[in-house]
Amino acid sequence: MKLITRNTDYSIRALIHIARNKDRIVSTTELVKELGVPRPFLRKILQLLSINGILKSYKGKNGGFKLAKDPEQIYLLTLMETFQGKFKLTECLFKKKICPNQISCKLRAQLDSLEELVENKIKEITLAQLSI
Amino acid sequence: MKLITRNTDYSIRALIHIARNKDRIVSTTELVKELGVPRPFLRKILQLLSINGILKSYKGKNGGFKLAKDPEQIYLLTLMETFQGKFKLTECLFKKKICPNQISCKLRAQLDSLEELVENKIKEITLAQLSI
DNA sequence: GACAAATGATACTATTAATGTATCATAATG
DNA sequence: CATTATGATACATTAATAGTATCATTTGTC
Ligand code: FES
Ligand code: FES
Numbered sequence: 519m520k521l522i523t524r525n526t527d528y529s530i531r532a533l534i535h536i537a538r539n540k541d542r543i544v545s546t547t548e549l550v551k552e553l554g555v556p557r558p559f560l561r562k563i564l565q566l567l568s569i570n571g572i573l574k575s576y577k578g579k580n581g582g583f584k585l586a587k588d589p590e591q592i593y594l595l596t597l598m599e600t601f602q603g604k605f606k607l608t609e610c611l612f613k614k615k616i617c618p619n620q621i622s623c624k625l626r627a628q629l630d631s632l633e634e635l636v637e638n639k640i641k642e643i644t645l646a647q648l649s650i
Numbered sequence: 651m652k653l654i655t656r657n658t659d660y661s662i663r664a665l666i667h668i669a670r671n672k673d674r675i676v677s678t679t680e681l682v683k684e685l686g687v688p689r690p691f692l693r694k695i696l697q698l699l700s701i702n703g704i705l706k707s708y709k710g711k712n713g714g715f716k717l718a719k720d721p722e723q724i725y726l727l728t729l730m731e732t733f734q735g736k737f738k739l740t741e742c743l744f745k746k747k748i749c750p751n752q753i754s755c756k757l758r759a760q761l762d763s764l765e766e767l768v769e770n771k772i773k774e775i776t777l778a779q780l781s782i
Numbered sequence: 783g784a785c786a787a788a789t790g791a792t793a794c795t796a797t798t799a800a801t802g803t804a805t806c807a808t809a810a811t812g
Numbered sequence: 813c814a815t816t817a818t819g820a821t822a823c824a825t826t827a828a829t830a831g832t833a834t835c836a837t838t839t840g841t842c
Contacts, residue, residue: 710810
């Protein structure tokens with residue numbers, strides 16, 4: 519299963535490097551060297567982080583990215599939702615339509631409680647903890 | 651994200667119906683009517699359950715399936731592993747190769763602890779609880 | 783001002799995993 | 813021995829993930 523997809527994963531690694539060098543601007547070129555990740559893919563990821571206010575971008579020569587917030591305020595959950603959409607362990611898959619049994623479904627009840635558990639855990643993980 | 655894929659999901663629903671009728675043989679035809687799931691796909695699923703000792707099959711006319719164990723002994727975790735492979739929230743995705751940082755990686759540590767939490771929860775869910 | 787080096791915007795392609803089909807063989811019942 | 817069921821297995825489709833490509837725009841430096 520994929521709790522974390524590759525774009526989220528790459529974003530974390532990129533942010534860790536940026537966090538560790540947070541008084542200067544870090545370019546995509548540097549990150550590609552550091553992480554060994556495909557450049558166009560990483561660019562797309564960095565752009566999204568920038569659009570979502572997690573990174574601040576600097577255009578032009580010597581440009582690149584800096585953190586837009588403190589690492590303590592960058593949450594894993596936010597990153598996951600940025601790249602993977604709203605956190606949801608499993609939708610009701612039954613017949614692809616919205617399920618009429620949601621309320622009575624025992625499986626759903628179990629999954630919902632599990633989901634809450636996981637979400638609360640992920641909510642607490644910040645970039646600060648990962649980059650130290 | 652997909653904690654539970656469709657074949658696991660269908661298998662649960664099929665098992666619930668079989669459990670509720672556990673003194674008789676239930677055929678694929680009946681299950682298709684009951685669940686409205688594509689027949690060939692359901693057949694594949696039932697075969698797998700049978701191979702894995704969760705269902706007992708009866709060939710020939712009036713054939714079909716019965717539970718091979720008590721509902722109390724059929725675990726959600728087992729079903730998930732039957733259809734989705736060994737339970738693992740997220741592998742290290744880094745560079746598609748086995749990661750050399752496993753031990754020092756902070757993200758890995760967090761995910762591992764989360765994984766344990768989830769796995770323990772799922773381990774406790776049985777068909778009995780879902781079919782009542 | 784021209785050039786180089788960076789990101790912005792966006793459309794496209796490829797790969798992989800999930801989902802679903804089809805077919806023929808084999809067994810049991812009446 | 814025909815009918816109705818599962819067994820085995822190969823194939824096809826769809827959707828999600830992962831990755832590329834291209835051109836525009838901004839900025840620093842000579
Ligand atoms: S059947 Fe839809 S939520 Fe369970
Ligand atoms: S980088 Fe591989 S486990 Fe974290």
